[in-house]
Amino acid sequence: MSKVIAVSNQKGGVGKTTTTINVAAALASSNTKVLLIDLDPQANATSGVGISKDTQITSYEVLLGSQPLENGIHDTRIEGLYILPANQNLAGAEVELVEVANRENKLKEALSMATFDYILIDCPPALGLLTLNALVAASHVLIPVQAEYYALEGLGQLLGTVQAVRQGANRNLEILGVVLTMYDKRTTLSEQVATELKNHFGEKLFKTVIPRNVRLAEAPSFSRTIFEHDKWSKGSRAYKNLSKEITKRVS
Numbered sequence: 610m611s612k613v614i615a616v617s618n619q620k621g622g623v624g625k626t627t628t629t630i631n632v633a634a635a636l637a638s639s640n641t642k643v644l645l646i647d648l649d650p651q652a653n654a655t656s657g658v659g660i661s662k663d664t665q666i667t668s669y670e671v672l673l674g675s676q677p678l679e680n681g682i683h684d685t686r687i688e689g690l691y692i693l694p695a696n697q698n699l700a701g702a703e704v705e706l707v708e709v710a711n712r713e714n715k716l717k718e719a720l721s722m723a724t725f726d727y728i729l730i731d732c733p734p735a736l737g738l739l740t741l742n743a744l745v746a747a748s749h750v751l752i753p754v755q756a757e758y759y760a761l762e763g764l765g766q767l768l769g770t771v772q773a774v775r776q777g778a779n780r781n782l783e784i785l786g787v788v789l790t791m792y793d794k795r796t797t798l799s800e801q802v803a804t805e806l807k808n809h810f811g812e813k814l815f816k817t818v819i820p821r822n823v824r825l826a827e828a829p830s831f832s833r834t835i836f837e838h839d840k841w842s843k844g845s846r847a848y849k850n851l852s853k854e855i856t857k858r859v860s
Contacts, residue, residue, distance in 0.1 A: 611644075612859045613720065613728045614785060615747035620763050621734035623755040624790035624819060626653045627829070628851075629731040631844075632751075634658075634834040635852035637689035641726040644682065647695035648716075648743055649733040655694035658685045659832040662696045669699040671719050672706070672742065678719045687834065691725070699739070706738050713778055716742040736770050744771060745778045749785035749859060754806060756792045756799040756821075761809065785858055786810075788851060790819040817851040820844060 616629040629645065637643040647654040652662045660683055670676040671693060681693045706712040720728065730743040744750060750771055754760050768784075775782050787810050793799045806814050819825075825844030828835050835845045 611720070611723055611725045611728045612749065613730070613747045614855070614859070615730045615732055615740075615743040615750045616753065617732040617740055617743065617750055617767065618752055618754065618764075619734055619736045619740070619767055620755075620759075623753045625734070625753050626657060626731050627825065628751070628753045628788065628790065628819065628848075629729050630654055630657045631835050631848040632852050632855060633727070633729045634687050634690055634836055635848050636727050636729075636856070637687050638836070639852075639856070641689060642724075643690050644723065644725040644728045645685075645690065645692045646716075646728060646730045646743075647693065648699070648730050648739050649695060650697050650700035651733070652695040652697070652699075653829065654731040655692065655696070656832055657829050658687070658690070658692055658834065660685070660692055660694045662694070664694045664696065667698065668693050668695045669702055672699075672702050672715050672739075673709075674715065674719075678723060686837070703738050706742075712738060713741045713745050717746040717779075720746055736766060741770070741774070744774045744782060747779070747782060749783050751785045751855070752787045753790045753819075754787055754802075755790050756796075756802045756818075758798065758802075760802045761805065784813055785855065786813045786815045788815045788817065788819060791821045792818040793821045815851060815854050817847055817854055819847045819851070822847075 633645045666681040732740045822844040824839040824842035828838040
């Protein structure tokens, strides 16, 4: 059975898509079959692995039931990594799903026959129907948090949504953990945020931190994962280590 991980934080700019892409790529490098689902209308995960946003069948069609999952899945350059892409049409799904029965279960239904070791869902920066579909379909939720002043702002709302989903549509949903991103060990602020997260989340905070790294920031502009762009960079080492921690936790 697939291990389904929703990568979510309703705050934008926290490294959510970067984390989703690079964790998916790292997991795929370990002889596992990984599906990356782009559930963000900005479609940055789609372009980030080199797939055109003009693709005809996307997560929009799959969510609304006009196409089965297998028709929308694309190979990527990375062996073992596949993607269900997105484009701007997905923005309309929030409105179109409102009148649909069991609207929060549409992604779960689409994934019911999926045969992947891992499925990673890149959620949009909002707590709407798209994110709700991801949380209902997921076995785990991974929360990236940036090392900035307002790091914990809004996290309470996300945790409240996760709790509501656990009490209702998905009793098996677990918080896989919180990962600190854009960490700069030279600044007092990064250390303060790390301490605050440790106090708040305890063992749920991953030991691996994702550094603020130029090579990591460059990679999306070349439509590459960090492993393709610079496999020797600090960012590459960090995402390899994070994927190992994730593997241990979901096992």
